[in-house]
Amino acid sequence: xxxxxxxxxxxxxxxxxxxxxxxxxxxxxxxxxxxxxxxxxxxxxxxxxxxxxxxxxxxxxxxxxxxxxxxxxxxxxxxxxxxxxxxxxxxxxxxxxxxxxxxxxxxxxxx
Amino acid sequence: xxxxxxxxxxxxxxxxxxxxxxxxxxxxxxxxxxxxxxxxxxxxxxxxxxxxxxxxxxxxxxxxxxxxxxxxxxxxxxxxxxxxxxxxxxxxxxxxxxxxxxxxxxxxxxxxxxxxxxx
Numbered sequence: 001x002x003x004x005x006x007x008x009x010x011x012x013x014x015x016x017x018x019x020x021x022x023x024x025x026x027x028x029x030x031x032x033x034x035x036x037x038x039x040x041x042x043x044x045x046x047x048x049x050x051x052x053x054x055x056x057x058x059x060x061x062x063x064x065x066x067x068x069x070x071x072x073x074x075x076x077x078x079x080x081x082x083x084x085x086x087x088x089x090x091x092x093x094x095x096x097x098x099x100x101x102x103x104x105x106x107x108x109x110x111x
Numbered sequence: 112x113x114x115x116x117x118x119x120x121x122x123x124x125x126x127x128x129x130x131x132x133x134x135x136x137x138x139x140x141x142x143x144x145x146x147x148x149x150x151x152x153x154x155x156x157x158x159x160x161x162x163x164x165x166x167x168x169x170x171x172x173x174x175x176x177x178x179x180x181x182x183x184x185x186x187x188x189x190x191x192x193x194x195x196x197x198x199x200x201x202x203x204x205x206x207x208x209x210x211x212x213x214x215x216x217x218x219x220x221x222x223x224x225x226x227x228x229x230x
Contacts, residue, residue: 002155035216037156044206044223045148045156050216088156092215098170100146100158 003028004089004103011109016079020106022072022089028101032091034072036065037102039086048087049074081110113137113219115207120224127197127228133190133207133221141165141185144210146217147192149203149226157203160192161210174200197228 005023012018022034036049047056049065052072064075072089089103119131133145146161160171160181169181180193190207204225208217 002157033215035214037217039156044220045208045217046220047216047218050211050214050218054214056218086155090156090158090216099172100161102148102156102158105155 002104003093003101004091006087006089006103006106008104009107009109011111012079013111014079014081017075017077018079018108019076020074020087020089020108022074022103024070024072024091024101026070027095028070028091028093029067029072030070031094034065034067034089034091036063036072036074037088037090038083039088041085045088076108079108079110083108084110115209115219115221117205117207117221117224120205120226122227122229123197124230125198125228128193128195129197129226131192131194131205131207131224131226133192135188135190135209138209138219140183140188144212145183145190146208146210147181147190148206148208148217148220149201150206150223151200151203154203159205162190194226197226199228202226202228 010018033051037045039045052067053065093101114136116134147159162181178196182191204223206223207221209219211218
């Protein structure tokens with residue numbers, strides 16, 4: 001099972017804000033950069049955030065990331081129906097011989 | 112266009128073998144570390160293995176060590192995953208993904224190929 005814990009689901013109305021937490025430990029989040037991925041139904045994951053809080057070209061600034069200690073957070077403002085998806089955090093884990101670990105995943109529902 | 116295209120998935124019996132391929136295009140393949148990530152039906156993402164740019168270093172998740180082998184052919188812009196001694200729990204969509212070393216993230220993903228292990 002994953003070593004990064006996320007809430008199973010979050011929901012909000014269109015235009016509102018949601019935050020998704022990702023809890024880890026000193027061997028992963030505490031000492032490595034965190035990335036966030038969006039997976040729309042039936043599609044491959046897409047990179048949203050890298051290096052804790054940076055957005056690749058083309059990702060709107062409605063998506064933001066932060067990290068504090070052994071936890072990270074993804075924020076989505078101005079929620080849209082197209083944001084309904086699964087979201088995963090990810091980072092390297094230095095205690096497990098250089099393996100990458102993903103979070104348990106969070107389903108975002110737009111009410 | 113930067114693209115990754117997986118192939119080789121299918122139905123295989125427990126204990127059987129399968130070789131997945133990932134064809135890269137639109138970028139200099141040899142510059143990047145590459146990974147395989149899988150997703151069991153209705154489940155989350157699981158990183159499986161990665162390989163450095165020149166193939167000199169390879170890392171695996173514990174559950175596939177000794178059974179799976181990742182490799183690459185930079186001349187053919189291709190990544191591979193040889194899967195032996197397959198188990199039912201290996202059933203998943205397998206994605207290849209490009210790693211951006213300075214980002215510690217996977218910025219390009221293929222569409223995935225389905226592997227089903229069942230008798």
